[in-house]
Amino acid sequence: MRERDLRVLRAELGGSQEAQLKDRIFHGAVGPAAALHGLGAFPSSRGRPAAAAPDSPVLLSLQSKLQSWSKGYSCSGVVGRDVGQLLQAAIQRQSHDINVMVVVNDTVATMMGCRLGTKPCEVGLIVGAGTNSCFMEEARYVESLDDNEGRMCVNTEWGTFGDTGAMADILTTYDEHVDAGSLNKGKHRFEKLIGSLYLGEIARLLLVQLAQDKALHAGGTTPQLRTQGMVTALEVLNISEDQGGLAAAQCLLQKLGLQPSDPDCFTVQQVCLAVVTRAACLCATSLAAMLTHMRKNRELPQLDVCVGVDGDTFQCTATLVSAVDDSRAQGVAVVAAVALRLEAQRREVDQLLQPLRLAPRARQQVQALLQCEMERGLRQETHAQASTRMLPTYVRATPDGSERGDFLALDLGGTNFRVLLVKLRSREAGGICMVSEIYSIPPEVAQGPGSQLFDHIVECIVDFQTKQGLWGRTLPLGFTFSFPCQQKSLDQGILLNWTKGFTASGCEGKDVVELLREAVRRKNQFDLDVVAIVNDTVGTMMSCGYDDPNCEVGLIVGTGTNACYMEELRNVEAVPGAEGRMCINMEWGAFGDNGCLDEFFTHFDAQVDRVSLNPGKQRFEKLISGMYLGEIVRMVLVELVEKELLFQGRPCPALQTPGIFPTKFLSTIESDGLALRQASAVLQNLGLAASVEDALLVRKVCQVVSLRAGQLCGAALAAVAEKIRDNRGLAQLAVTVGVDGTLYKLHPHFSQHVQQTVKELAPRCTVTFLQSEDGSGKGAALVAAVACRIAQSRAAPATGQ
Ligand code: G6P
Ligand code: BGC
Numbered sequence: 001m002r003e004r005d006l007r008v009l010r011a012e013l014g015g016s017q018e019a020q021l022k023d024r025i026f027h028g029a030v031g032p033a034a035a036l037h038g039l040g041a042f043p044s045s046r047g048r049p050a051a052a053a054p055d056s057p058v059l060l061s062l063q064s065k066l067q068s069w070s071k072g073y074s075c076s077g078v079v080g081r082d083v084g085q086l087l088q089a090a091i092q093r094q095s096h097d098i099n100v101m102v103v104v105n106d107t108v109a110t111m112m113g114c115r116l117g118t119k120p121c122e123v124g125l126i127v128g129a130g131t132n133s134c135f136m137e138e139a140r141y142v143e144s145l146d147d148n149e150g151r152m153c154v155n156t157e158w159g160t161f162g163d164t165g166a167m168a169d170i171l172t173t174y175d176e177h178v179d180a181g182s183l184n185k186g187k188h189r190f191e192k193l194i195g196s197l198y199l200g201e202i203a204r205l206l207l208v209q210l211a212q213d214k215a216l217h218a219g220g221t222t223p224q225l226r227t228q229g230m231v232t233a234l235e236v237l238n239i240s241e242d243q244g245g246l247a248a249a250q251c252l253l254q255k256l257g258l259q260p261s262d263p264d265c266f267t268v269q270q271v272c273l274a275v276v277t278r279a280a281c282l283c284a285t286s287l288a289a290m291l292t293h294m295r296k297n298r299e300l301p302q303l304d305v306c307v308g309v310d311g312d313t314f315q316c317t318a319t320l321v322s323a324v325d326d327s328r329a330q331g332v333a334v335v336a337a338v339a340l341r342l343e344a345q346r347r348e349v350d351q352l353l354q355p356l357r358l359a360p361r362a363r364q365q366v367q368a369l370l371q372c373e374m375e376r377g378l379r380q381e382t383h384a385q386a387s388t389r390m391l392p393t394y395v396r397a398t399p400d401g402s403e404r405g406d407f408l409a410l411d412l413g414g415t416n417f418r419v420l421l422v423k424l425r426s427r428e429a430g431g432i433c434m435v436s437e438i439y440s441i442p443p444e445v446a447q448g449p450g451s452q453l454f455d456h457i458v459e460c461i462v463d464f465q466t467k468q469g470l471w472g473r474t475l476p477l478g479f480t481f482s483f484p485c486q487q488k489s490l491d492q493g494i495l496l497n498w499t500k501g502f503t504a505s506g507c508e509g510k511d512v513v514e515l516l517r518e519a520v521r522r523k524n525q526f527d528l529d530v531v532a533i534v535n536d537t538v539g540t541m542m543s544c545g546y547d548d549p550n551c552e553v554g555l556i557v558g559t560g561t562n563a564c565y566m567e568e569l570r571n572v573e574a575v576p577g578a579e580g581r582m583c584i585n586m587e588w589g590a591f592g593d594n595g596c597l598d599e600f601f602t603h604f605d606a607q608v609d610r611v612s613l614n615p616g617k618q619r620f621e622k623l624i625s626g627m628y629l630g631e632i633v634r635m636v637l638v639e640l641v642e643k644e645l646l647f648q649g650r651p652c653p654a655l656q657t658p659g660i661f662p663t664k665f666l667s668t669i670e671s672d673g674l675a676l677r678q679a680s681a682v683l684q685n686l687g688l689a690a691s692v693e694d695a696l697l698v699r700k701v702c703q704v705v706s707l708r709a710g711q712l713c714g715a716a717l718a719a720v721a722e723k724i725r726d727n728r729g730l731a732q733l734a735v736t737v738g739v740d741g742t743l744y745k746l747h748p749h750f751s752q753h754v755q756q757t758v759k760e761l762a763p764r765c766t767v768t769f770l771q772s773e774d775g776s777g778k779g780a781a782l783v784a785a786v787a788c789r790i791a792q793s794r795a796a797p798a799t800g801q
Pocket of ligand 1: 411412413414416482539556558740741742743775
């Protein structure tokens, strides 16, 4: 017998070899650890672990493809197939009413079925015909997962450790023989060192060698001894027992047709002890490697877990919880019960959220409905019934780069109120340079007397002029006023109604430019030359049009939402003339206020509308914009709690507070990477202790609500693009959309949702999205510059004569 084999056999694995083996086990030599678990005890890969599948917060998935057979199984037509389905099909063939809920690996069933008192096991270990283990891994280390929060049970399939040659220096010739004689040569090398299917054969081959070396039975062998499988693992285990081991050895040798002497029996016992001890050591070593891995990944100085290893080299205290008779059955039942509960919950959650999902047909419908409303808004006889008021802006062209001069600009209506100084120069002289100051509009000013609001605006202008040393100069001013205004000219805008939380009294139905001028007169300190009032969509289109002349659409998705575009003047019946184009402020926020969108409003939307400052108004805006998305999510969460689908139905008073879940939470919770940690943090700050499932569900609700908003916005924009293409009788249109607004700019996925929907619904339009960097204040200054240029050119001839 070769010295190295005996030494290894006797498992005289010194510390260093054990450590080496330990390292090798968890540095990629172990077989493809399949997230979750496989059928019974065979390696199977799951479909993408669903743990984080965007739209199902269940922690189990039912698909389980068999990767390879082991332990003597080799049925054809199963490898690579979903064994859950195969079983279900077999059940149906025999027309039993049984529904396969889950497919679990035996290590997982063992883990799930065992607990020490109240402490659940987090490691499952099988050392039987085969060997394998599973453990609860930190999800962030399971790269195949979409998400990295919480934990995921990983089935290591360590039976295949060494299949890539990592254990070549440990395998003995006997192991090679066992492998060569097995059904799956070269596979499951580690299992073949430990599993009871192989221990007997290893021992038999050793006995044959010993006999050949005349170290056993004086060299005599028998056909039985030379016959594969004649020694069982049970015999090996019994023989290695102190009590009765020698007697068992004798029985075995007699069974093998030998007349054993006492030394023979002792030799056989040594051999069996070596085989068993090596197997146990290998198993313990890999377990130790796994526990160390868990401790490291959990960044714990000490790991306390329910598994059994000894030896103080491991900084782990582990307790082995041996499975009682039906633990595995219990384990499978527990997993099935969990799956049933989660499946039922998932169905109930999907049912609750279904109305918030927009099928392709619904998206087309919204597009068609808006196209119809646009036509009605443009035509005089139907304008009054249209929900989109299609307001002429008297902006007839986008900038041509010849604009010059210094302009003041105001930007009111978004998150911030800005006063700007915009200097327009030739590109050679630096093009456009701007300085601006942000001022707040406190709610009591936005919702107080109108005069107070405009006095506040004037105070800000005074502050700005002082800071910029503009006293004594009356610069032309462009006023971005982001509310629906009926305009009869560039510098006059009758406020039709407030939106976005503004309700200042005495303004609706008034010319806001006049209201501003009155406030300046009240201040009586300086003059203001308001030459243009523009909507923020128009300002944004102009601002982006300065860099891209193809920009003929302006889109805002921020606190509110709206769009404008360059319409053929012949279609704008409210404005005389048929030549050229005019920018139309669609005021699409009010789309559906006439009921044309009612089938798309859910009871959540109705609740949000009911508690808003302007019930029944701005219905489309309330499905899309930043002021409302958080509220829709809050309403859904409240209902999920009531239905005990969230936070286990624990009362959440915090969620009853309007505005407690601002839309920026959606951006945080839906951001890629660490999303669930963010979700938990957001909920924590609201005093809501969230489980991983809760955080996943909250994220799902955010995703569904923001996806719908993005698709609705995209469907509306597709209607605009198609209108322009149709107006111009083009087979294919290329157009740029200037965009602004915090929701579009800051939400991680909103812009994609919009762009994908535009592509889907306006395939004959190539739409480029250009985010406005300088806001619409610059646009207002450009409109003012164009107005001044036109006024000067009109004034010029008069002086020429
Ligand atoms: C920018 C524009 C504003 C516009 C706002 C909309 O800031 O300059 O004119 O009203 O975007 O977005 P917000 O998210 O602020 O409502
Ligand atoms: C207003 C629009 C504005 C939009 C975006 C809406 O509430 O009615 O005029 O363009 O918000 O700010």
